[in-house]
Amino acid sequence: MQPRIKSQVRCTDGVAGEVAHVIADPLLLDLSHIVVRINGTERQVPITIVSRTSEDTVDLLCSSAQLAEFPLFARENFLTSKEVEIPHLEDHIHVEPGELFVPYPELEKSVPRRRFFTAFTNMMSVLIGLPLIWPVLRFVMQPMYAPFDNRWWKVGNISKIKQENVGVQFIFRKSVKDSVLMREDDKQSWLVKASPDVLKKVYEHGDISFPDNDGNVVWVNKATVPYVAFSGKCPHLGCGYKWRSHKTRGQVFLCPCHLSLYDVAGKVLDGPAPRPLDVLPIRVAANGDIEVIDVEYKSGKSEQVRIT
Amino acid sequence: MQTIGQKIYDFVDERIGLKTLQAKMMNEPIKGGSRWAYVFGSCVVFIFIMQSVTGILLMFYYIPSADHAYDSTQYILHEVDYGWFILSYHFWGSSAMVVMVFAHMSQVFLWGAYKKPREMVWLVGLALFGLVMAFGFTGYLLPWDQRAYWATTVGVEIMDKTPVVGDFLARFLKGGPTPGQMTLSRFFAIHVMILPAALMGLVALHLFFFRSAGPAGPFRGTPEELKAKTDFFFPRQVWKDIVAMATVFLVISALALIEPVQLLEEATPDPGDYHPEPEWYFLFLFQLLRWKIFSGEYGQFLAATGIPVLFLLLLVALPFFDRSPERNIFKRPIALVSWAVVTIGIVLLTVSAIVNREYLD
Numbered sequence: 001m002q003p004r005i006k007s008q009v010r011c012t013d014g015v016a017g018e019v020a021h022v023i024a025d026p027l028l029l030d031l032s033h034i035v036v037r038i039n040g041t042e043r044q045v046p047i048t049i050v051s052r053t054s055e056d057t058v059d060l061l062c063s064s065a066q067l068a069e070f071p072l073f074a075r076e077n078f079l080t081s082k083e084v085e086i087p088h089l090e091d092h093i094h095v096e097p098g099e100l101f102v103p104y105p106e107l108e109k110s111v112p113r114r115r116f117f118t119a120f121t122n123m124m125s126v127l128i129g130l131p132l133i134w135p136v137l138r139f140v141m142q143p144m145y146a147p148f149d150n151r152w153w154k155v156g157n158i159s160k161i162k163q164e165n166v167g168v169q170f171i172f173r174k175s176v177k178d179s180v181l182m183r184e185d186d187k188q189s190w191l192v193k194a195s196p197d198v199l200k201k202v203y204e205h206g207d208i209s210f211p212d213n214d215g216n217v218v219w220v221n222k223a224t225v226p227y228v229a230f231s232g233k234c235p236h237l238g239c240g241y242k243w244r245s246h247k248t249r250g251q252v253f254l255c256p257c258h259l260s261l262y263d264v265a266g267k268v269l270d271g272p273a274p275r276p277l278d279v280l281p282i283r284v285a286a287n288g289d290i291e292v293i294d295v296e297y298k299s300g301k302s303e304q305v306r307i308t
Numbered sequence: 309m310q311t312i313g314q315k316i317y318d319f320v321d322e323r324i325g326l327k328t329l330q331a332k333m334m335n336e337p338i339k340g341g342s343r344w345a346y347v348f349g350s351c352v353v354f355i356f357i358m359q360s361v362t363g364i365l366l367m368f369y370y371i372p373s374a375d376h377a378y379d380s381t382q383y384i385l386h387e388v389d390y391g392w393f394i395l396s397y398h399f400w401g402s403s404a405m406v407v408m409v410f411a412h413m414s415q416v417f418l419w420g421a422y423k424k425p426r427e428m429v430w431l432v433g434l435a436l437f438g439l440v441m442a443f444g445f446t447g448y449l450l451p452w453d454q455r456a457y458w459a460t461t462v463g464v465e466i467m468d469k470t471p472v473v474g475d476f477l478a479r480f481l482k483g484g485p486t487p488g489q490m491t492l493s494r495f496f497a498i499h500v501m502i503l504p505a506a507l508m509g510l511v512a513l514h515l516f517f518f519r520s521a522g523p524a525g526p527f528r529g530t531p532e533e534l535k536a537k538t539d540f541f542f543p544r545q546v547w548k549d550i551v552a553m554a555t556v557f558l559v560i561s562a563l564a565l566i567e568p569v570q571l572l573e574e575a576t577p578d579p580g581d582y583h584p585e586p587e588w589y590f591l592f593l594f595q596l597l598r599w600k601i602f603s604g605e606y607g608q609f610l611a612a613t614g615i616p617v618l619f620l621l622l623l624v625a626l627p628f629f630d631r632s633p634e635r636n637i638f639k640r641p642i643a644l645v646s647w648a649v650v651t652i653g654i655v656l657l658t659v660s661a662i663v664n665r666e667y668l669d
Contacts, residue, residue: 141480143484143490144479144482144484171578176488178488181373181489183375185488185576186577186578188578232577236608237466237608238461238462239461240578256583256584257462257583257585258594258597271603272597272600272602272604272607272608296485300465300468300469300605300608302604307486
């Protein structure tokens with residue numbers, strides 16, 4: 001039978017007090033002490049002093065004078081069994097009603113040391129993590145800011161364009177090196193053979209120049225060339241738009257994603273687009289072959305921000 | 309004579325306290341008794357488990373490279389025995405997940421179950437909601453067909469509009485200035501490794517917090533009535549849960565059978581005749597972006613990032629400003645009307661996006 005809390009404690013010479021707490025040995029997984037409350041003081045009595053335990057009494061082998069010599073119970077030196085992780089501790093020990101105490105290990109009592117260890121652990125974690133930030137960041141960022149690609153791509157021949165002021169789709173193959181993969185992508189561009197008034201709208205701010213990463217001008221489109229190549233990427237959110245006839249506006253460039261409409265000069269007629277269609281650097285050879293640089297701008301911006 | 313099974317059980321129990329563990333799992337008192345309204349969370353867990361199983365199976369054949377992603381997905385669909393079923397189940401499972409998460413969140417919202425002391429459960433739940441949407445977004449790219457490519461292109465362009473971090477975020481996801489192999493690699497790593505790990509951790513936390521705070525129970529009834537009807541998680545609630553899970557399984561399987569996945573053309577930066585569109589559960593946002601008031605740089609940011617983020621922040625703040633202990637939804641008119649407005653709004657926007665399709669050709 002295990003001593004119950006509040007049981008009467010009897011010494012060899014009569015009643016001395018009551019059981020206030022019980023203490024377990026965390027290694028033996030068994031009771032090691034009872035704490036006896038006598039006139040307001042609490043004393044820690046080894047379980048070996050207990051001779052007999054009944055439902056509501058605990059008999060001790062010592063006298064009340066001897067009992068008064070046992071050490072005082074210091075609460076701060078103990079933890080409740082709920083505050084520690086000791087497997088199987090309470091398989092056989094049942095404390096009713098109240099808490100089961102286990103001793104606070106000697107080495108754990110110094111508070112400044114605990115603080116130091118917490119700080120030390122955190123500091124070491126930071127010291128492990130810190131030198132990793134830059135390499136990891138560089139590792140994931142490696143392909144993110146590739147320099148602009150200023151190669152010219154042959155997209156087709158002007159003989160394909162039969163009419164003025166009509167959008168004509170040109171699909172061209174572009175070879176790209178994607179990490180170790182050599183891939184070929186189909187890209188589209190829309191070309192317009194512009195009449196003088198449309199050309200005037202396209203070049204309303206003068207010649208169009210194309211800088212590379214350092215700001216050096218790579219190419220200048222001049223109004224003397226009547227052909228205009230538009231990037232196939234909708235400046236709204238990057239979808240592919242088409243040349244379609246519209247109920248009220250006639251022939252327009254229409255983006256099916258968010259329904260932006262552009263006229264043949266690329267100016268916004270309707271929809272959420274923030275800027276006109278992007279013009280590509282274009283050069284037309286003597287035999288009518290058209291070449292473009294596949295410049296790409298950030299979508300959704302009112303001004304052009306080149307990304308590749 | 310003890311059976312072998314019993315002996316093994318006892319052996320394990322003696323060492324790790326299996327019986328107690330089992331009791332703690334199953335003997336969860338449910339205030340006011342088990343209900344069909346409580347099955348959604350369990351269904352979400354079930355769908356996640358099935359997504360993991362089918363997802364791992366798909367990885368046996370899928371090759372995450374721009375050269376082979378499309379072909380290997382077609383191979384799964386047309387060559388591998390029951391590949392069409394596993395892939396279609398995974399595909400429809402993702403839709404079922406979104407539907408079920410919405411149902412789960414609605415139930416919690418309408419029952420006022422986010423209120424004190426369950427705020428932490430609610431917060432972790434919102435993070436899980438974010439993860440589920442991220443799962444849908446990243447998984448969509450992997451088949452590498454036109455639908456996949458364009459939904460991702462537009463989706464990433466939308467993120468690019470976020471102030472300050474947008475450009476970095478978009479380039480980080482794309483693995484470069486334009487979409488390509490690096491995008492596929494990153495989406496694959498995020499979809500099969502980062503998100504599942506994060507989800508499992510947060511689900512554990514969600515359940516732990518839920519068990520610590522306890523279930524909310526019905527929003528009506530006196531303590532005596534609730535006490536009289538209280539039962540344990542097992543067996544009545546478990547029974548309802550398993551019936552619901554079986555129903556979910558049947559519905560997803562039926563959808564996979566009736567409407568198996570069909571890929572479009574292989575992804576290419578030329579959309580051809582394809583009209584780019586995101587997965588149906590992002591359609592409402594997509595439609596919002598078509599509105600004129602959301603044109604221009606600021607408008608785009610507002611519709612694509614601003615409003616969704618604001619809405620999520622509102623949900624995060626919800627248990628902290630809605631502090632009245634009243635949980636009865638019929639005595640919380642603002643909550644009821646808000647829920648109805650948001651739900652109807654999403655439905656209307658989605659329907660109008662679908663109707664708009666017809667005008668495009």
